[in-house]
Every structure is written in structure tokens, then in C-alpha cells.
Amino acid sequence: MRLSASRVVQDVVVGVGATAVMDLTAEVLRRTRGTGSLDYALVGRWLGHMPAGRFRHESIMTAEPVPSERALGWGAHYTIGSGFAVALAFADSKWLDDPRFVPAVSMGLATVGAPWFVMQPAFGFGVAASKTPSPSQARLGSLRAHSAYGIGLWLSGVALKQIRQRMTA
Numbered sequence: 001m002r003l004s005a006s007r008v009v010q011d012v013v014v015g016v017g018a019t020a021v022m023d024l025t026a027e028v029l030r031r032t033r034g035t036g037s038l039d040y041a042l043v044g045r046w047l048g049h050m051p052a053g054r055f056r057h058e059s060i061m062t063a064e065p066v067p068s069e070r071a072l073g074w075g076a077h078y079t080i081g082s083g084f085a086v087a088l089a090f091a092d093s094k095w096l097d098d099p100r101f102v103p104a105v106s107m108g109l110a111t112v113g114a115p116w117f118v119m120q121p122a123f124g125f126g127v128a129a130s131k132t133p134s135p136s137q138a139r140l141g142s143l144r145a146h147s148a149y150g151i152g153l154w155l156s157g158v159a160l161k162q163i164r165q166r167m168t169a
Contacts, residue, residue: 008086010096014156015085018108019078021152022145029144037145038115041065044073046122060123084111085153099157108150115142 029035046057048066057063066072088107089096095103116128116139125131129138 007089007096010160011086011089012082014096014153014160015082016078017156017159018085018149018152019081021155022081022149025148026145035141037141040073040077041070042073042123043076043119044069044071046119047072047076056122057124060125080114081149084149085156088153096157096160099154099161101154104154104157105147105150108146108148108153109143111149112142112146115146 026035026037030037042060045063045066046060048069049055049057049063054063084107088103091107092103120129120138121127125138126135129135129142132138
């Protein structure tokens with residue numbers, strides 16, 4: 001794949017859009033069904049402890065808060081979402097030219113590995129939330145969020161394609 005700065009910027013834009021769809025879906029579910037989602041301040045807290053060599057916590061909930069943890073967590077959330085969109089472009093170099101639903105949603109579902117096998121164990125929640133009070137609900141929440149991210153990849157890719165077509169018409 002020939003990588004250009006313009007292409008990477010477009011991939012990042014798709015990632016930001018997809019992450020926003022994920023967050024909007026979470027907010028709609030919170031308001032309509034009372035469904036909770038990850039507090040990104042906890043991601044910031046986790047990252048904030050890393051420079052001191054602390055990568056795993058017995059419970060991230062009781063770990064010492066770090067300055068600006070909420071902003072750090074939200075920034076990381078959008079950076080990671082953009083990174084996964086760039087990964088999709090590497091996996092399917094033609095996808096951005098012709099965004100297809102199945103590869104986008106497949107990528108979204110593949111990203112559920114990040115919370116299940118990296119973040120949740122590091123937070124003290126166990127692999128795939130196995131140490132939480134309701135592991136099935138937590139897993140379903142992760143699947144729902146990452147499915148929304150995959151749909152967001154597709155929607156953002158289609159929107160970007162339409163914008164590019166209008167700019168060249």
C-alpha cells in the first residue's frame with residue numbers, strides 16, 4: 001500500500017467519525033435505557049500511572065486519580081479509534097475508495113479485543129470483564145459499543161467518499 005499524508009489524514013478523519021458514532025450511540029442508550037458505558041477518566045488514570053511503571057491495577061476504581069485524567073482518557077479514546085481506522089486502511093487498501101459495510105463492522109468487532117484482553121484485565125476487571133458483578137452485561141456492552149464503532153467506520157467512510165466526489169466534480 002502506498003501511504004500518503006493525505007490518505008492517513010483521511011483515515012484519521014474516518015476514525016474520529018467512527019469514534020463519535022460509538023459515543024453518540026452510548027449517549028442515546030444512556031438516555032433511553034439507562035445503559036452505562038466506560039468512564040474515559042479511568043483510561044486516563046490507567047495511562048497516567050504508566051510513566052511510573054504501573055500497568056496493572058487491582059482495581060482502577062480505587063487507584064489514585066491523576067491530573068487531567070478525563071481529558072487524557074478522551075484524547076486516548078479518539079487517538080485509538082483513529083489508529084484502528086488506519087489499521088483498516090492497511091488491511092484493505094481499497095476500502096477508503098469504496099467503503100463496504102462488512103469489512104467496517106468486522107473491524108469494529110475485532111477491536112473488542114482491546115477492552116477484553118488489554119484494558120479490562122489491566123483495570124482489575126479480569127479478562128473479558130470476568131471479575132465484574134455482571135460479566136455478560138459488560139461483554140454485551142463492549143460488543144454493542146464496538147459494533148457501533150464499526151458502523152461508524154462505514155458511515156464515515158461513505159460520507160468522506162461523497163465529500164471527495166463533490167470536491168472533484
